[in-house]
Amino acid sequence: MTDAREFRNALGRFATGVAIVTTRTADGEPWGVTVNSFSSVSLEPRLVLWSLAKKSYSLEAFKKAGSFVIHVLASDQEDVSNRFARGADGKFVGISCTDGLEGSPVLPGCAAVFQCRNALQYEGGDHVIFIGEVHHFDTSDRESLLFYKGGYARAANALTDLAELIRSEYVAAT
Numbered sequence: 102m103t104d105a106r107e108f109r110n111a112l113g114r115f116a117t118g119v120a121i122v123t124t125r126t127a128d129g130e131p132w133g134v135t136v137n138s139f140s141s142v143s144l145e146p147r148l149v150l151w152s153l154a155k156k157s158y159s160l161e162a163f164k165k166a167g168s169f170v171i172h173v174l175a176s177d178q179e180d181v182s183n184r185f186a187r188g189a190d191g192k193f194v195g196i197s198c199t200d201g202l203e204g205s206p207v208l209p210g211c212a213a214v215f216q217c218r219n220a221l222q223y224e225g226g227d228h229v230i231f232i233g234e235v236h237h238f239d240t241s242d243r244e245s246l247l248f249y250k251g252g253y254a255r256a257a258n259a260l261t262d263l264a265e266l267i268r269s270e271y272v273a274a275t
């Protein structure tokens with residue numbers, strides 16, 4: 102195994118959620134990328150971060166953006182995650198978005214949404230680190246999509262809930 106592969110494998114032992122970050126360029130074009138580098142930074146002020154590869158097609162759009170929206174994906178949004186992880190046009194085709202901060206597209210059906218001002222950017226090796234100041238956030242009861250060891254995973258909550266339902270029905274019936 103190469104050093105780079107070993108390093109990736111080691112990083113993949115840290116289970117994360119999956120997010121799509123969107124923005125809109127000055128000429129009105131929507132942009133979006135799938136990331137798992139999202140993390141919380143500060144509670145007061147409310148700051149979050151994510152990082153984007155310098156080789157990414159979307160880098161210039163996000164460097165110039167005044168704001169962006171971070172969507173924490175729900176467990177049934179694997180296909181949306183894959184769509185925004187491809188360096189291709191037409192990522193937004195067929196998705197009915199609403200307009201968020203400064204017109205950044207807000208995707209439907211997510212577990213949580215953070216609308217942010219593009220507050221700070223730092224060089225981070227082959228990535229740029231973006232710090233967002235959260236202006237508005239929404240949370241839903243949807244279970245989150247997880248990413249672990251290089252693949253998608255689901256939280257155990259649904260199974261735990263089902264086991265609890267079966268147990269309570271069993272107790273009620275006996």
Ligand SMILES: Cc1cc2nc3c(=O)[nH]c(=O)nc-3n(C[C@H](O)[C@H](O)[C@H](O)COP(=O)(O)O)c2cc1C
Nearest residue numbers: 134135136137138152153154157158159186187188
């Ligand atoms: C689960 C998952 C997590 C990812 N996380 C990141 C990330 O944190 N940063 C990054 O630059 N690319 C990440 N990628 C890869 C980008 O989504 C991919 O390179 C995408 O093509 C970038 O879009 P663009 O080429 O249109 O800019 C991730 C992909 C997947 C599937």
